[in-house]
Amino acid sequence: MKIGCPKEIKPQEFRVGITPNAAHEAVLHGHEVLIETGAGMGSGFADADYVAAGAKIAASAEAVFAAAEMIVKVKEPQPAERARLRQGQVLFTYLHLAPDPAQTADLLKSGATCIAYETVTDRMGGLPLLAPMSEVAGRLAPQVGAWTLQKANGGRGVLLGGVPGVAPAKVVVIGGGVVGTHAARVAAGMGADVTVLDRSLPRLRYLDDVFGRDFKTAYASAGNIADLIVEADMVIGAVLVPGAAAPKLISRAQLKTMKPGSALVDVAIDQGGCFETSHATTHQDPIYEVDGVLHYCVANMPGAVARTSTLALGNATLPFMLALADKGWKQACADDAHLLAGLNAHAGKLTYAAVGEALGLPFITPQAALAM
Numbered sequence: 001m002k003i004g005c006p007k008e009i010k011p012q013e014f015r016v017g018i019t020p021n022a023a024h025e026a027v028l029h030g031h032e033v034l035i036e037t038g039a040g041m042g043s044g045f046a047d048a049d050y051v052a053a054g055a056k057i058a059a060s061a062e063a064v065f066a067a068a069e070m071i072v073k074v075k076e077p078q079p080a081e082r083a084r085l086r087q088g089q090v091l092f093t094y095l096h097l098a099p100d101p102a103q104t105a106d107l108l109k110s111g112a113t114c115i116a117y118e119t120v121t122d123r124m125g126g127l128p129l130l131a132p133m134s135e136v137a138g139r140l141a142p143q144v145g146a147w148t149l150q151k152a153n154g155g156r157g158v159l160l161g162g163v164p165g166v167a168p169a170k171v172v173v174i175g176g177g178v179v180g181t182h183a184a185r186v187a188a189g190m191g192a193d194v195t196v197l198d199r200s201l202p203r204l205r206y207l208d209d210v211f212g213r214d215f216k217t218a219y220a221s222a223g224n225i226a227d228l229i230v231e232a233d234m235v236i237g238a239v240l241v242p243g244a245a246a247p248k249l250i251s252r253a254q255l256k257t258m259k260p261g262s263a264l265v266d267v268a269i270d271q272g273g274c275f276e277t278s279h280a281t282t283h284q285d286p287i288y289e290v291d292g293v294l295h296y297c298v299a300n301m302p303g304a305v306a307r308t309s310t311l312a313l314g315n316a317t318l319p320f321m322l323a324l325a326d327k328g329w330k331q332a333c334a335d336d337a338h339l340l341a342g343l344n345a346h347a348g349k350l351t352y353a354a355v356g357e358a359l360g361l362p363f364i365t366p367q368a369a370l371a372m
């Protein structure tokens with residue numbers, strides 16, 4: 001199969017859909033890989049790295065879209081990219097169609113077969129192509145929170161780990177899923193005094209079993225949250241209620257109970273944020289202050305560490321990309337119900353119920369698309 005990877009054109013996006021290692025694997029499987037010149041630069045991969053891996057370099061995005069039977073990307077296609085898609089072509093990338101009627105209309109119009117990273121599932125009921133970005137954001141959260149706490153950024157001037165004779169900072173993590181667990185591990189590793197709250201008792205049991213010596217757990221009742229934030233130097237918001245906006249777990253009034261210069265890191269900001277005073281910020285201007293409490297609310301945290309994020313995403317997408325290329329999308333999806341769950345559109349038909357319901361559009365089952 002001819003696999004194409006254009007340079008990402010969404011502002012501030014430095015990741016790339018195919019790493020040189022992934023290109024090499026595809027070439028070993030007998031496929032042809034076409035990379036737009038400069039596509040890997042933001043993640044530290046030169047054209048020469050791709051050539052060494054056996055890929056070919058294309059001079060433009062047009063050339064990639066024109067030649068490729070399958071396009072592998074990171075972000076949802078932008079309008080100019082959507083205009084280049086065609087029936088019979090496979091698009092494998094993040095799509096997030098439910099809140100995006102314009103993109104959905106364009107993808108349906110194109111007739112392309114669109115497989116969304118974010119709806120591919122796994123045997124454990126997880127989302128294997130979202131998890132790597134949650135791992136990145138979770139591990140990054142204490143790092144950016146520690147920086148926020150520095151005096152020059154308006155923070156309390158507290159070192160997470162303390163020093164001998166000085167107590168460590170207190171970190172409260174609300175939500176003990178993928179983001180929360182990785183955040184708690186890193187904060188504990190930096191020497192902080194960490195408590196993780198969740199509303200799922202099975203999750204709290206798991207965390208206690210596995211990490212009982214590294215951090216404490218608490219049930220995420222409103223009362224426990226209210227008590228813990230009074231003492232906290234940093235609060236990391238990491239909750240997710242699938243398919244819903246994040247619940248607001250700290251109100252504006254509660255900020256006055258917190259220490260001046262303490263830091264809120266709202267990782268759940270991409271779902272609306274879990275603190276009442278959160279609004280999305282950018283890497284250029286990540287922090288703002290409300291009632292003396294600093295807020296870090298960057299909606300695309302993995303972008304700050306594009307190279308790590310590209311490598312992590314590439315590891316997760318590779319087996320699916322190879323299956324799609326080796327077997328063709330139809331056979332690959334027929335053989336793997338988890339990959340089929342990623343199918344969002346095919347030949348002008350919407351194939352993902354939640355997107356159809358969210359946008360009020362007709363949809364067919366992915367199984368029906370396989371039979372087309």
Ligand SMILES: NC(=O)c1ccc[n+]([C@@H]2O[C@H](COP(=O)([O-])OP(=O)(O)OC[C@H]3O[C@@H](n4cnc5c(N)ncnc54)[C@H](O)[C@@H]3O)[C@@H](O)[C@H]2O)c1
Nearest residue numbers: 134137175177178179198199200220239240268299300301
């Ligand atoms: N800002 C970014 O760049 C970025 C990057 C990756 C993920 N995220 C976001 O981070 C959030 C967490 O993602 P995840 O992968 O860890 O999800 P996850 O499903 O693995 O974990 C979410 C956890 O929240 C818990 N929870 C739900 N409601 C709760 C409540 N009221 N109180 C306490 N806990 C509650 C759940 O029990 C679960 O354990 C999501 O909103 C995700 O979109 C943001």
